[in-house]
Amino acid sequence: MWFECKCPSDNQALAVLWNLSLPHIAWGIWKERNNRVFRDLETPAFVVATTIHNAIKENFLHSYPSRKYDSPIPTLWEDSDTINRWQIDWNNANLVYKTNQCRQNVIWHPPPIGWIKINVEGAAKGNPGPAGCGRVAKNHFGLLVSMMALPLGTQTNHYTEASAAHFGLHMAKREGFTKVWLESVSINTVNCLSGRTDPSWIIASLIKDCRNIINELADFKILHIYREGNKVVDLLANLVVGYVATNWWSSRAAFPEKLWDLAHNVYYVNQ
Incomplete structure (x- = not known):
């Protein structure tokens, strides 16, 4: 139900965006979690968010190639309606890492x-x-x-x-x-x-x-x-x-x- 609300039938590009977003976000957070737990490395949240955002954009543009020749029609990535309906605030992304978890040897x-x-x-x-x-x-x-x-x-x-x-x-x-x-x-x-x-x-x-x-x-x-x-x-x-x-x-x-x-x-x- 949630996915159907986020991916209306009238906007195929938005559906593709959400299909790309969920696995990329999950994978990006998982990688960062493992780096913090196993390698004691911490990447700022905005860097993680930017990396995820760029990966989604790259895959999206692969699905919907940029404008052809000298067409005045903008790419779907530049379509403000599609991007606004995406509703992800990448600039204020934050990662909460709980360090008070129970630990065992x-x-x-x-x-x-x-x-x-x-x-x-x-x-x-x-x-x-x-x-x-x-x-x-x-x-x-x-x-x-x-x-x-x-x-x-x-x-x-x-x-x-x-x-x-x-x-x-x-x-x-x-x-x-x-x-x-x-x-x-x-x-x-x-x-x-x-x-x-x-x-x-x-x-x-x-x-x-x-x-x-x-x-x-x-x-x-x-x-x-x-x-x-x-x-x-x-x-x-x-x-x-x-x-x-x-x-x-x-x-x-x-x-x-x-x-x-x-x-x-x-x-x-x-x-």
Whole structure:
């Protein structure tokens, strides 16, 4: 109902404006939120608003090209009636960021004695786009057993996260682990492997292979983890996006220094 009121049938250009506005505004605010939460970077509200406004304008002009030749008819972007009915005050845009939210520690915990905990994550620069995945295996002392990263070529986000779990379990079998605790940031992957949801056809073969490996293990557990507690694997996956060869680290000396230091930090997540 709200959208129908904002997009009257007598003005197709206005309907296009609103169709472009909602996703661009949501995406712009989401990016700014993530920059403030995860990177401690804050962009002034008017800059965020201007960036969103320019993106909408660019896409709008692509849908309605500018005036042709020397026609005196103005572009629809210059049509004051359409713009006035748009009713977004870009000059006074404001972003309210609540800093008094409840926060909890999100930290990696070692598995029980005799278990190996494997953290996995995928990264894709686009959907689809250049992708990679990483996995880190540690024992109950919290000591590094092995760390690997695998470039995946061009993949979707969905496929990349499932590939990360498949990669982690495949290497667990190869290394002879029998009690495996898997942690992934992908709720969808966790739900598929735990049997709560059925996988889509895109990842069905990966999930099936994962389940076959799980059935061969003496014991298995899978849980979702926030990305803040999986930061090392996140950076690891991003490290090999665009690479060709698989990267393997099995010792402290070979472990990338910045990732080793990061593995011992405490991370936070907004609740």
